[in-house]
Amino acid sequence: MAVSSETVALLLGAEGNPFARRLRGATRAVRSIGRRPLGAFGLVTIAFVVLMALLGGALAPQNPLSTASFDFAHRMQGPSGAHWLGTDESGRDLLSQFLLGARVSLIVGLAAGIASAVIGSVVGICAGYFGGWVDRALTFLDDWFLVIPFVPFAVLMAALLQDDARRIPGGRTGIIVLVLAITGWAGTTRIVRAQVLSLREREFVERARSQGASHFWIMRRHILPNVMPIVWANSVLIVALSVLGEAGLSYFGLGDPDSFSWGTVLYNGFQAGAINQGAWWYVLPPGAAITLFVLAFFAVGQVIEDAAGPRARAR
Amino acid sequence: MMRLIAEKVTLALVTLAFVLTLNFFLFRAVGDPRNDLLRVPHMPAAERTHLIHERGLDRSLLDQYGIYVRNTLSGQLETSYHAGRPVTDVIGEALPNTLILALPATLLAALLGTWIGILSARRRGSAADGALTGASLTLYSMPEQFLAIAVVLVFSIWLKAFPSQLSEEPGSNAQGLSHVWDVTQHAVLPVLTLTASILASWSLIMRSSFSEAMHSDYMTTARAIGLSPRRAVLRHAVPNALLPVIALTAISLGYVVGGVIFIESVFSWPGIGQLTYDALLNRDLPVLQGVFLLTSAAVIFLNLLADLVIIALDPRVRAT
Numbered sequence: 001m002a003v004s005s006e007t008v009a010l011l012l013g014a015e016g017n018p019f020a021r022r023l024r025g026a027t028r029a030v031r032s033i034g035r036r037p038l039g040a041f042g043l044v045t046i047a048f049v050v051l052m053a054l055l056g057g058a059l060a061p062q063n064p065l066s067t068a069s070f071d072f073a074h075r076m077q078g079p080s081g082a083h084w085l086g087t088d089e090s091g092r093d094l095l096s097q098f099l100l101g102a103r104v105s106l107i108v109g110l111a112a113g114i115a116s117a118v119i120g121s122v123v124g125i126c127a128g129y130f131g132g133w134v135d136r137a138l139t140f141l142d143d144w145f146l147v148i149p150f151v152p153f154a155v156l157m158a159a160l161l162q163d164d165a166r167r168i169p170g171g172r173t174g175i176i177v178l179v180l181a182i183t184g185w186a187g188t189t190r191i192v193r194a195q196v197l198s199l200r201e202r203e204f205v206e207r208a209r210s211q212g213a214s215h216f217w218i219m220r221r222h223i224l225p226n227v228m229p230i231v232w233a234n235s236v237l238i239v240a241l242s243v244l245g246e247a248g249l250s251y252f253g254l255g256d257p258d259s260f261s262w263g264t265v266l267y268n269g270f271q272a273g274a275i276n277q278g279a280w281w282y283v284l285p286p287g288a289a290i291t292l293f294v295l296a297f298f299a300v301g302q303v304i305e306d307a308a309g310p311r312a313r314a315r
Numbered sequence: 316m317m318r319l320i321a322e323k324v325t326l327a328l329v330t331l332a333f334v335l336t337l338n339f340f341l342f343r344a345v346g347d348p349r350n351d352l353l354r355v356p357h358m359p360a361a362e363r364t365h366l367i368h369e370r371g372l373d374r375s376l377l378d379q380y381g382i383y384v385r386n387t388l389s390g391q392l393e394t395s396y397h398a399g400r401p402v403t404d405v406i407g408e409a410l411p412n413t414l415i416l417a418l419p420a421t422l423l424a425a426l427l428g429t430w431i432g433i434l435s436a437r438r439r440g441s442a443a444d445g446a447l448t449g450a451s452l453t454l455y456s457m458p459e460q461f462l463a464i465a466v467v468l469v470f471s472i473w474l475k476a477f478p479s480q481l482s483e484e485p486g487s488n489a490q491g492l493s494h495v496w497d498v499t500q501h502a503v504l505p506v507l508t509l510t511a512s513i514l515a516s517w518s519l520i521m522r523s524s525f526s527e528a529m530h531s532d533y534m535t536t537a538r539a540i541g542l543s544p545r546r547a548v549l550r551h552a553v554p555n556a557l558l559p560v561i562a563l564t565a566i567s568l569g570y571v572v573g574g575v576i577f578i579e580s581v582f583s584w585p586g587i588g589q590l591t592y593d594a595l596l597n598r599d600l601p602v603l604q605g606v607f608l609l610t611s612a613a614v615i616f617l618n619l620l621a622d623l624v625i626i627a628l629d630p631r632v633r634a635t
Binding site: 140143144146147148149150151152153155156157159160162240244247248251252253254263266269270274275276278280283284286287288290291292294295298299302 | 329330333334341342452453455456457458459460461464465467468472473566568569572573576577581591592595596598600603604606607610611614615618
């Protein structure tokens with residue numbers, strides 16, 4: 001299987017490469033993921049959402065924050081020529097909100113995903129590298145965050161932070177990123193730690209240590225490059241979970257009312273009574289978009305996992 | 316083996332202590348509880364001081380912590396800002412309603428999910444596997460509130476097949492069997508929605524753990540010594556593949572709690588989820604804290620239980 005061997009080479013190889021080689025490796029990985037139908041679906045969908053995030057502002061017929069967009073004579077109306085996705089409870093164009101929503105959902109998902117990956121890698125490397133009581137304490141924390149019921153914890157934390165919204169960069173959206181990052185790092189830590197435990201005993205680490213390299217140097221130059229492939233593969237899943245998490249927290253009214261993410265549009269629709277009025281055009285596009293977008297990340301993750309799992313490959 | 320059990324129990328207790336402490340400091344690190352408590356406008360200064368004193372908020376942090384731990388362990392939580400009643404009572408009333416949804420849904424999802432997982436693992440790579448895994452992944456990717464909204468729109472607004480609101484007919488004072496029937500009718504949609512939203516956790520885990528078991532050395536051995544394929548699967552692959560499912564069923568309580576919060580709020584089902592949703596809209600922090608404490612304690616307890624079950628079932632673990 002040509003696909004898997006290349007992906008595996010990318011996942012397990014890459015020891016402190018120069019930038020050009022890394023870029024080539026990344027292109028090859030993307031191409032090999034795209035060769036599988038599931039992977040192609042994922043990549044195309046993600047590319048589409050990225051495009052929508054970049055162009056959404058320019059394409060949107062209305063700015064939902066401007067007073068001109070309010071049109072109370074045409075409230076809660078279904079799709080029509082004037083409003084392709086219908087209107088909301090204030091007569092505003094829902095297509096515009098949908099197009100703008102891509103940007104917020106993407107940015108929040110990526111920011112929270114990257115932050116989780118960074119926290120997860122740092123904690124995992126420290127736990128695996130130092131061992132002893134550091135490892136035991138960090139693993140305890142990690143296990144705790146893995147089993148904790150996510151929704152009650154995230155919701156409690158976000159609610160407690162609401163008063164500080166002005167002091168946190170990004171306001172309420174920033175709080176959502178922060179909460180998702182705090183609750184999302186544990187999975188990465190577990191995987192990274194396991195990898196570091198075996199890396200720590202390898203010759204190149206031994207050699208660096210005998211030559212007097214500091215702990216920080218070894219972790220930075222010898223351990224980190226070797227765990228990065230796993231971190232990348234794993235962050236695909238974390239971004240997916242963060243996009244879902246953003247939709248969840250927005251549904252509790254914790255999002256920024258002035259920014260339109262797919263999650264907040266879903267929340268607005270629910271609050272405006274879209275269910276009882278049968279206003280499917282209000283909830284279907286954002287809900288389906290979140291589902292497809294998350295599914296795309298899972299699909300890419302699944303292709304990477306299938307390629308990397310030795311048992312699946314042996315078949 | 317006794318040492319292993321003792322270790323697990325100790326760990327669970329330490330984790331519980333950690334949750335208790337975190338719950339206390341989370342509340343105090345972010346914002347001042349004196350301000351949270353006193354959201355009443357035009358409150359006289361004397362009343363204010365009295366309330367602060369009554370709750371011990373004017374004492375040292377360590378004293379407050381002591382009072383908090385003692386109260387919590389004796390089942391005494393704070394007072395709900397919104398309902399004006401003890402959080403313990405408010406949660407106690409909501410809990411049975413949540414269990415009506417959560418227990419059948421968890422059972423259904425665990426059985427159905429395990430079965431689907433085995434089914435797709437045995438035909439790995441086939442069209443059937445593709446469809447089942449695709450469906451599982453789609454359900455997993457769907458925001459629970461969106462799934463619930465879609466279900467209500469289709470089944471109760473358009474098809475009018477089931478009621479979508481509350482747990483019983485409004486104003487009903489039916490007793491006995493007719494009350495049970497009433498509640499059952501109202502529970503059908505939320506239970507099925509919850510089942511669908513958590514099903515994928517089981518089916519996806521079972522798929523990977525079962526196909527791993529099928530390709531393991533002991534299955535090769537079982538075939539080599541001439542066991543029939545059926546016997547080999549039932550006696551060797553299934554028990555091994557089920558171990559992660561047991562662990563998952565315990566951990567899944569976290570997902571169940573999450574799912575139930577979204578689904579109850581869409582269906583206006585008067586349980587813990589609806590309580591949480593309302594508490595958020597009213598900024599009723601003590602209730603949120605209580606829900607967090609309760610669900611965390613339940614998850615820790617169930618994890619301990621799962622660990623003990625695995626110790627009892629798995630001879631490899633028992634031997635250590």
